[in-house]
Amino acid sequence: MSLLIAWITKYYYRLLLCLFGCLIFLLLDSFLGLMPTFAAEKIVVRYGLFEQSLPIADIRKYGETKEVSGDLQSFLSYLNAKEQQQLQDALQVKMSLDIAALNKLTDTTIGKQILSVVSQAVARRDQAGVQALRSAIILGAKSQEGLGIISFLEAYPSNRLVIDLPKATKLVSMANLSSSSSDTSPKDNLSSSPIWQIALQYQILATQGKQYLGCLYGDSISAELGNSLGEGTFNFGLNGLSTISLVEQLQRLIPAKVKCQKAIIAVGGNDALYGMSDDLFSKKLQEAIALVRTMGTKEIFLIPAFYSTVAASLDPTVAAPLPKVEQINALINQVAAKEQIPVAAEGIAPLYENNVLKDNLTSDGDHLNAEGIKIYRQALLEILGKQ
Structure with missing residues (x-):
């Protein structure tokens, strides 16, 4: 089980970067009135019955101060120094985006296709995966710091953002x-x-x-x-x-x-x-x-x-x-x-x-x-x- 945890945790890091890369140009118009107002508190990676979670507040603190919580330390222990630095660098990326221009992407076929693929990697009990991503992206982009990994995670309209690892592998080729x-x-x-x-x-x-x-x-x-x-x-x-x-x-x-x-x-x-x-x-x-x-x-x-x-x-x-x-x-x-x-x-x-x-x-x-x-x-x- 420890080897499985190590593999999933290392993939979790790569997936986080991949997910951000896929989402960064997908600021789509949202139906915010239909979505819950609460935001994500944890990001969870699911592989079958196995789950590994990490508080988003810990990720923000690490990005801002490099302070490592106990939960985050467990995650970082599976990364070497180079990978930890890459994660730290990725957390510093904050994009200032043209809201009006990105809203127009709702009418593009390619925008809808990519968002649909990304939503398949996010596990939800309802059918609002695309809608939830739209909400998270638009709120994250409108935040004072701009759209980044942390602002997106914090804006996701659920108390947990659950990533289905097997389905998420489909995103890898899109990120290249x-x-x-x-x-x-x-x-x-x-x-x-x-x-x-x-x-x-x-x-x-x-x-x-x-x-x-x-x-x-x-x-x-x-x-x-x-x-x-x-x-x-x-x-x-x-x-x-x-x-x-x-x-x-x-x-x-x-x-x-x-x-x-x-x-x-x-x-x-x-x-x-x-x-x-x-x-x-x-x-x-x-x-x-x-x-x-x-x-x-x-x-x-x-x-x-x-x-x-x-x-x-x-x-x-x-x-x-x-x-x-x-x-x-x-x-x-x-x-x-x-x-x-x-x-x-x-x-x-x-x-x-x-x-x-x-x-x-x-x-x-x-x-x-x-x-x-x-x-x-x-x-x-x-x-x-x-x-």
Whole structure:
């Protein structure tokens, strides 16, 4: 039984992140008048007859102060130091979302499909699973801190949020924005991902006809920042993005008539991971630059592809080999010279030592932790002239 508990508890952590990833773009209009007014006090993982519960108040306290209760300590004991840090980082994610834009997702087929799938993993005695998720998401997003794991859990309209573990495994594939099998090389097939499609649909609805002082286009490292670059900016970062999907993203955004005075393009890491050829990468980056210019952009800045740690670079399931990232960055410099636009490398230089990501600025060897994000955000603010 102890092995079963260990396995379920570790999966519980992964599921928490997966559930949040699936829900973050699904702020749907709710029928609050039909729902109970009480909120969840515990999150419960159910596997057959076995249940493991954790007070949500303990999760909030841990996220805010790192204070560990007795119940939480039992849970954390099954996680190593790296996984505990990843959980702590995930609890810090709080998204400020455009309520009006996200409400319109109620009319999209993909939004309804994803919410329906997510609701199947939440065990309830009634048939109000979708409705309950709607209530939790809209109330969580309207909270002062924005939508995050904790605000969602606290807003769920039941005293317990019960996750059916076997059904929840169906969500894992949905959370992967760039899918690849073990016997094939990673590739950019984001456009076929339901999560990518709904994330992009949200961006279109949120920015349609608007003008921004600054726009950020990038992959998961940029997406980590959320919309935290200040008033008049928008973060179009998407997990798994390469120059291929960036071109697709821009082609979808242009008909929405969004305008950006300054644009920052931060891609290349996934291009290196996908093993993209030099010619294709250069071609797609130039296409992206041309598309951005049609959006009324006066200034464009390129950010070099992000390096990982040495250990991460040796694992093809985590990050690209460092020599390939070097190669991509050389191509970025070549395209920048041809297009007569700057490469803003100085601001992110503190992230690295000899072109290797510093261990103290990452939680997984590839993405930035809170301190790393702070450095990256500062660099972007300087480019945008906000510092």
